[in-house]
Amino acid sequence: MLPGPTNVPDRIMQxxxxxxxxxxxxxxxxxxxxxxxxxxxxxQTKQHxxxxxxxxxxxxxxxxDNITNPGDKVIVPVFGVFSERLRENITRxxxxxxxxxxxxxxxxxxxxxxxxxxKEKDARAVxxxxxxxxxxxxxxxxxxxxxxxxxxxxxxxxxxxSILAGENLPVDKWNIDICVGGSQKCLACPPGxxxxxxxxxxxxxxxxxxxxPYYFDLTLTRxxxxxxxxxxxxxxxxxxxxxxxxxxxxxxxxxxxxxxxAECAKAFYxxxxxxxxxxxxxxxxxxxxxIAINVPSGVDGAQARxxxxxxxxxxxxxxxxxxxxxxxxxxxxGIVSENETLTTIGALENALNDLNYKVKTGAGLEAARKxxx
Amino acid sequence: MLPGPTNVPDRIMQxxxxxxxxxxxxxxxxxxxxxxxxxxxxxQTKQHxxxxxxxxxxxxxxxxDNITNPGDKVIVPVFGVFSERLRENITRxxxxxxxxxxxxxxxxxxxxxxxxxxKEKDARAVxxxxxxxxxxxxxxxxxxxxxxxxxxxxxxxxxxxSILAGENLPVDKWNIDICVGGSQKCLACPPGxxxxxxxxxxxxxxxxxxxxPYYFDLTLTRxxxxxxxxxxxxxxxxxxxxxxxxxxxxxxxxxxxxxxxAECAKAFYxxxxxxxxxxxxxxxxxxxxxIAINVPSGVDGAQARxxxxxxxxxxxxxxxxxxxxxxxxxxxxGIVSENETLTTIGALENALNDLNYKVKTGAGLEAARKxxx
Numbered sequence: 014m015l016p017g018p019t020n021v022p023d024r025i026m027q028x029x030x031x032x033x034x035x036x037x038x039x040x041x042x043x044x045x046x047x048x049x050x051x052x053x054x055x056x057q058t059k060q061h062x063x064x065x066x067x068x069x070x071x072x073x074x075x076x077x078d079n080i081t082n083p084g085d086k087v088i089v090p091v092f093g094v095f096s097e098r099l100r101e102n103i104t105r106x107x108x109x110x111x112x113x114x115x116x117x118x119x120x121x122x123x124x125x126x127x128x129x130x131x132k133e134k135d136a137r138a139v140x141x142x143x144x145x146x147x148x149x150x151x152x153x154x155x156x157x158x159x160x161x162x163x164x165x166x167x168x169x170x171x172x173x174x175s176i177l178a179g180e181n182l183p184v185d186k187w188n189i190d191i192c193v194g195g196s197q198k199c200l201a202c203p204p205g206x207x208x209x210x211x212x213x214x215x216x217x218x219x220x221x222x223x224x225x226p227y228y229f230d231l232t233l234t235r236x237x238x239x240x241x242x243x244x245x246x247x248x249x250x251x252x253x254x255x256x257x258x259x260x261x262x263x264x265x266x267x268x269x270x271x272x273x274x275a276e277c278a279k280a281f282y283x284x285x286x287x288x289x290x291x292x293x294x295x296x297x298x299x300x301x302x303x304i305a306i307n308v309p310s311g312v313d314g315a316q317a318r319x320x321x322x323x324x325x326x327x328x329x330x331x332x333x334x335x336x337x338x339x340x341x342x343x344x345x346x347g348i349v350s351e352n353e354t355l356t357t358i359g360a361l362e363n364a365l366n367d368l369n370y371k372v373k374t375g376a377g378l379e380a381a382r383k384x385x386x
Numbered sequence: 387m388l389p390g391p392t393n394v395p396d397r398i399m400q401x402x403x404x405x406x407x408x409x410x411x412x413x414x415x416x417x418x419x420x421x422x423x424x425x426x427x428x429x430q431t432k433q434h435x436x437x438x439x440x441x442x443x444x445x446x447x448x449x450x451d452n453i454t455n456p457g458d459k460v461i462v463p464v465f466g467v468f469s470e471r472l473r474e475n476i477t478r479x480x481x482x483x484x485x486x487x488x489x490x491x492x493x494x495x496x497x498x499x500x501x502x503x504x505k506e507k508d509a510r511a512v513x514x515x516x517x518x519x520x521x522x523x524x525x526x527x528x529x530x531x532x533x534x535x536x537x538x539x540x541x542x543x544x545x546x547x548s549i550l551a552g553e554n555l556p557v558d559k560w561n562i563d564i565c566v567g568g569s570q571k572c573l574a575c576p577p578g579x580x581x582x583x584x585x586x587x588x589x590x591x592x593x594x595x596x597x598x599p600y601y602f603d604l605t606l607t608r609x610x611x612x613x614x615x616x617x618x619x620x621x622x623x624x625x626x627x628x629x630x631x632x633x634x635x636x637x638x639x640x641x642x643x644x645x646x647x648a649e650c651a652k653a654f655y656x657x658x659x660x661x662x663x664x665x666x667x668x669x670x671x672x673x674x675x676x677i678a679i680n681v682p683s684g685v686d687g688a689q690a691r692x693x694x695x696x697x698x699x700x701x702x703x704x705x706x707x708x709x710x711x712x713x714x715x716x717x718x719x720g721i722v723s724e725n726e727t728l729t730t731i732g733a734l735e736n737a738l739n740d741l742n743y744k745v746k747t748g749a750g751l752e753a754a755r756k757x758x759x
Binding site for chain 1: 388390391392393394399400402406407408409410411439440441442444447451455471474475478480510568570576577578579597598599600601603617619620621622623624627701702
């Protein structure tokens with residue numbers, strides 16, 4: 014129950030055992046086309062969508078490097094570890110991050126972005142983490158942010174690594190120019206792949222970007238995409254897995270998938286309210302895919318997680334960065350259902366009791382069960 | 387029988403099905419340590435060796451970007467598609483490639499490198515493709531090249547993507563500072579991972595390199611390595627596969643593995659001599675891991691490969707770049723043995739005969755069998 018890598022269904026794991034094929038041959042072309050068609054469904058886009066062999070941080074770097082020239086200003090709200098990484102990527106590229114500092118646990122607002130755009134008229138892009146995995150925060154103002162960037166003709170880059178396929182994210186409708194996701198989160202796939210969507214407006218900027226890196230050059234990816242290939246050797250077993258994962262998403266349907274994630278999240282938050290354990294994020298910013306809660310005072314978080322893992326066979330994460338020991342993070346992603354939700358809540362209740370922290374045993378489970386029934 | 391991806395033993399494929407674990411937990415630490423220990427054995431190094439989730443081209447970019455500052459001169463012999471890519475990586479990084487043009491099919495010589503170093507006294511590095519996958523050429527002067535760079539205190543970067551674990555390559559003994567390999571070649575692993583060794587001399591240069599990229603920053607990799615982790619989410623199933631592949635290499639032993647590759651290569655070349663089919667590469671440069679031969683005149687190479695694949699179930703590759711339709715390339719890599727060698731030779735004899743190209747049927751097989759018995 015980590016906020017990635019998440020549990021992977023057997024059907025997706027088994028898909029990795031298909032033969033290692035020539036990545037320049039017709040069998041691969043068929044696999045590649047199936048993946049990109051279904052990726053467009055997941056991104057809700059009619060534009061380009063590609064799989065790339067790398068991690069979440071790698072695909073964010075790819076997006077930043079393709080859209081940013083050294084010296085370019087990029088507006089970036091910073092409200093957790095992954096938006097810090099986004100800022101770091103802009104700096105390493107030689108860009109100038111125009112930071113919008115945001116309290117950890119809160120989400121950036123469209124009006125802050127708009128005000129900053131008015132001040133920094135030559136900004137080239139706005140880069141936003143849609144779901145901050147480190148704080149359990151979703152930037153629900155994203156559609157309004159998209160309206161602002163669209164009106165001002167600025168590129169909008171969105172890091173959706175830990176939310177893509179877990180909550181509604183129609184990239185065309187919301188005017189998102191580059192959107193990136195990870196395989197090992199809500200797609201319920203093994204780690205090792207990342208995915209990216211690119212709009213026509215983004216291509217116009219990318220084509221004018223100087224000295225792109227090689228492995229992450231999106232114009233090479235687009236060229237190979239026309240041949241149903243990747244520019245460089247792909248992680249073939251993971252491509253099979255992603256293909257299967259995307260087929261499962263189509264079978265379930267995006268709406269049903271979003272509803273399932275939202276219902277499990279609601280059950281988690283109801284359980285923690287009943288147990289008087291506070292979410293870390295502010296109420297309007299609470300993520301449906303990463304549930305972050307404060308470690309109850311007097312409890313050793315690392316020890317509680319250890320007990321959950323060893324005695325109750327449920328692994329959750331601690332915090333990251335400056336709140337490392339302060340929170341628990343639960344991945345509510347991918348194949349999460351009533352079963353995983355209740356098992357996790359029960360394991361936490363038990364672990365806290367084992368540590369002599371008095372929780373009302375069963376109260377969390379009772380509150381969660383009411384959401385499901 | 388492609389020059390990568392190569393055939394992967396079931397044992398390695400099955401390893402991918404192990405549970406998707408937390409890449410920040412003790413189970414992963416154990417896996418990571420097993421991989422890096424065995425990688426050091428394969429690189430024959432006491433220095434650092436890391437696995438990174440990317441392709442061969444990606445790991446070459448990683449090596450170049452960590453060692454090169456924008457403006458730096460890097461000496462690079464160019465004698466095929468992958469040395470062209472190496473040159474391209476230097477250019478994209480903002481470096482100045484000092485090219486040593488070498489005829490395709492031939493290998494660069496240590497004396498050319500030495501002469502160029504004397505002329506370009508401020509060159510920062512020498513970058514050499516040890517095995518040109520596009521021409522079937524091995525740069526057998528590599529130990530002498532290492533002596534030259536060592537004497538001149540210049541960093542030596544070696545692209546060994548298609549030869550690592552297929553032929554002797556003791557990186558410490560040969561004074562190689564950065565050496566890169568791919569998972570899907572002689573390691574007999576699925577594609578998606580790359581490996582890299584880094585010497586103390588290389589670290590001294592890397593630490594002084596400006597504005598390294600993020601995903602490929604080797605100093606972050608070294609920091610995480612000390613914790614037995616990767617800096618960013620790794621492709622866990624492929625890490626399991628690599629671990630198993632490296633264990634199989636230890637069980638066989640490097641010397642036996644090199645001997646097996648050399649024997650199969652000898653059989654291939656003997657067969658083609660008997661069939662009067664010319665190798666593309668010059669005799670002293672012939673690779674033991676990529677066998678490149680001229681398509682016999684009058685034969686349509688693509689058609690012959692199609693027949694081999696569809697009728698005789700053996701897939702080999704055509705050429706790349708300017709010799710695309712001119713040669714056949716056979717991967718003599720990984721698990722290659724007498725069985726695969728004879729099957730491939732037989733399939734080619736049959737396909738050529740099917741195309742009414744008169745080869746002495748059986749002559750190739752007979753010559754090859756003599757090598758094995």
